[in-house]
Amino acid sequence: MPHCRGARPCAVGTVQNHQDMDQAIVLTTPRSSRLARAAAGALAFALALAAPIASPQVTAQASGAQPALPTTTLQAGIHLITAEVAADGASRTTGLMFRESLAPNHGMLFVFQEKARHCFWMRNTLIPLSIAFLDDDGSIVNIEDMAPRSEASHCPQREVKFALEMEQGWFAKRGIDDGAKLVNARLFTGQR
Numbered sequence: 001m002p003h004c005r006g007a008r009p010c011a012v013g014t015v016q017n018h019q020d021m022d023q024a025i026v027l028t029t030p031r032s033s034r035l036a037r038a039a040a041g042a043l044a045f046a047l048a049l050a051a052p053i054a055s056p057q058v059t060a061q062a063s064g065a066q067p068a069l070p071t072t073t074l075q076a077g078i079h080l081i082t083a084e085v086a087a088d089g090a091s092r093t094t095g096l097m098f099r100e101s102l103a104p105n106h107g108m109l110f111v112f113q114e115k116a117r118h119c120f121w122m123r124n125t126l127i128p129l130s131i132a133f134l135d136d137d138g139s140i141v142n143i144e145d146m147a148p149r150s151e152a153s154h155c156p157q158r159e160v161k162f163a164l165e166m167e168q169g170w171f172a173k174r175g176i177d178d179g180a181k182l183v184n185a186r187l188f189t190g191q192r
Contacts, residue, residue, distance in 0.1 A: 064124070065098035066091060072109065074164070075183040076176050083109040083164060096165060097124040107166040118163060119155040122146045128168035133160045137190025138182040143171050
């Protein structure tokens with residue numbers, strides 16, 4: 001390693017151990033120490049920003065949101081929906097709580113074992129949602145808009161086994177209303 005004036009390294013901006021950037025060391029001369037500190041600060045900031053992107057599962061778990069669930073595809077007219085499937089008690093209870101966003105045309109499908117008047121609230125849910133309650137054949141019974149962090153109950157007009165949460169206004173923007181049918185022959189018995 002080259003040296004300048006004494007024992008200080010002079011390879012300005014050289015990053016050692018680039019395989020593990022969170023352990024990176026920037027070597028500097030005394031004259032460039034302010035610049036090096038600024039560069040090191042910028043590098044640390046960039047690494048901090050990149051960390052959640054690199055591991056969304058860890059970020060979701062740290063925030064209290066459940067990791068992404070297995071998905072299925074639903075069709076609503078010409079629109080395709082990618083829906084995470086919440087089919088057990090724990091995943092239905094957590095739902096979309098603590099999530100900060102939904103990808104376009106993504107939602108969560110709640111699947112219950114029994115038909116009932118399954119009601120929903122938005123405690124700890126950070127994004128506004130619309131929920132469609134679905135009959136066994138995929139027909140929409142009713143759609144409700146739900147405000148974030150609200151404990152108001154949103155219920156189907158009759159007993160159902162399915163409910164689909166989407167970004168608020170998703171159904172209205174596409175002209176999808178009560179009585180419209182979502183298609184997925186593996187899920188909805190009336191379509192087999």
